[in-house]
Amino acid sequence: MTPRKVLVVDDSKLLHRMYEVMLRQVVLLHAYDGQGGIDLLRKNPDIDLVLLDLNMPIMNGLEFLTVAKADPQLAKVPVIIVTTEGSDAQTKRGLEAGANAYLTKPFDATRLAHVIGSLESP
Amino acid sequence: MKEELPPRLTSALDELRTTLDRAAELAKQIESQPKPNAPSTAADLQSRLADAESDRLELSARLADYEHQVGRLMNLYVATYQLHATLDPAEVQSTIAEIAINLLGAERFVLLFWKENATQCEIALSQGLEADKSGMYTGGVYAGGDAMVDATLSDGVLRIGPIAGSDAVAAVPLTVQGTTVGALVLLRLFPHKAALKPEDRDLLDLIAAHAASALFAARVYSATDRKLKTLESLVKLVRR
Numbered sequence: 001m002t003p004r005k006v007l008v009v010d011d012s013k014l015l016h017r018m019y020e021v022m023l024r025q026v027v028l029l030h031a032y033d034g035q036g037g038i039d040l041l042r043k044n045p046d047i048d049l050v051l052l053d054l055n056m057p058i059m060n061g062l063e064f065l066t067v068a069k070a071d072p073q074l075a076k077v078p079v080i081i082v083t084t085e086g087s088d089a090q091t092k093r094g095l096e097a098g099a100n101a102y103l104t105k106p107f108d109a110t111r112l113a114h115v116i117g118s119l120e121s122p
Numbered sequence: 123m124k125e126e127l128p129p130r131l132t133s134a135l136d137e138l139r140t141t142l143d144r145a146a147e148l149a150k151q152i153e154s155q156p157k158p159n160a161p162s163t164a165a166d167l168q169s170r171l172a173d174a175e176s177d178r179l180e181l182s183a184r185l186a187d188y189e190h191q192v193g194r195l196m197n198l199y200v201a202t203y204q205l206h207a208t209l210d211p212a213e214v215q216s217t218i219a220e221i222a223i224n225l226l227g228a229e230r231f232v233l234l235f236w237k238e239n240a241t242q243c244e245i246a247l248s249q250g251l252e253a254d255k256s257g258m259y260t261g262g263v264y265a266g267g268d269a270m271v272d273a274t275l276s277d278g279v280l281r282i283g284p285i286a287g288s289d290a291v292a293a294v295p296l297t298v299q300g301t302t303v304g305a306l307v308l309l310r311l312f313p314h315k316a317a318l319k320p321e322d323r324d325l326l327d328l329i330a331a332h333a334a335s336a337l338f339a340a341r342v343y344s345a346t347d348r349k350l351k352t353l354e355s356l357v358k359l360v361r362r
Contacts, residue, residue: 013213014204014220021196084223086314104314106227108193 001121003049009037010053022109034059054083069098205336209343227315235304278302296334
């Protein structure tokens with residue numbers, strides 16, 4: 001897929017800056033916890049991809065997925081989990097919760113582009 | 123009886139015949155000339171195909187190298203930008219932690235600063251220390267005993283393990299104006315990151331050069347700002 005508007009949900013300001021550099025051709029929306037991410041997702045129906053961290057305050061990534069996938073309007077937006085937790089169990093949990101793909105940190109622009117490119121447009 | 127053609131039509135037909143003859147001559151000339159760059163044999167074609175394949179492979183390698191360099195520079199740019207993006211000491215410390223976790227892949231690390239009496243190092247920031255069984259990082263201070271960390275704190279040289287007498291992955295000196303004021307010690311990487319990569323060395327160098335100065339600038343600003351606010355409050359009080 002080639003996204004045009006991407007929601008970044010991550011509590012690391014460094015990662016938000018990194019996405020700004022890596023995804024220059026894309027409009028980015030920024031949330032620093034899961035609840036902020038859900039709010040932005042509801043307000044912006046034209047978001048076509050979510051890059052989601054797992055460990056965050058207030059509402060973590062798995063909780064975000066539970067809320068998003070229970071809402072038919074939000075459920076169709078593809079989600080890529082981007083996290084430091086790279087174990088098979090964590091990957092399985094993330095995918096079972098409704099994520100479309102999984103990327104472990106640290107990552108580079110090529111890997112990110114590859115994972116985004118492998119997704120089908122909603 | 124043969125029908126006579128009008129003179130204008132006869133003339134046009136003659137002109138057409140002449141043009142066709144001329145075209146036939148030109149076609150013969152072109153066919154008789156050797157075709158430039160035309161492959162003469164199958165071997166020639168094979169050779170040219172091999173050259174093209176070799177060029178393709180070289181371009182692919184160059185592209186991969188270019189992407190690698192861009193990625194390296196992106197990391198350095200973002201790390202530098204973020205370290206100097208704030209004058210809040212807590213945020214600078216948080217950025218150092220984010221670099222360690224998100225860009226270097228450190229699961230367990232500790233940020234040490236010499237105390238004012240310079241006999242002990244205090245732990246300014248740590249992650250994953252609860253799983254550390256060395257006993258060297260307790261009570262908010264580094265007790266000493268790790269060969270790599272002790273050496274880096276002493277001489278300000280960046281070290282990457284494995285080094286005898288140390289379980290640390292890397293010890294990065296934090297220097298301000300040539301003085302070593304502390305160290306960032308990477309104790310363990312995430313399981314999915316087997317080892318530090320050559321390009322990680324650039325990030326470690328960047329931390330050594332920028333982290334302490336960014337943190338100290340933020341601390342000085344914070345202290346000055348606090349004093350300024352106190353003075354402003356005093357002036358307001360006196361004016362009343």
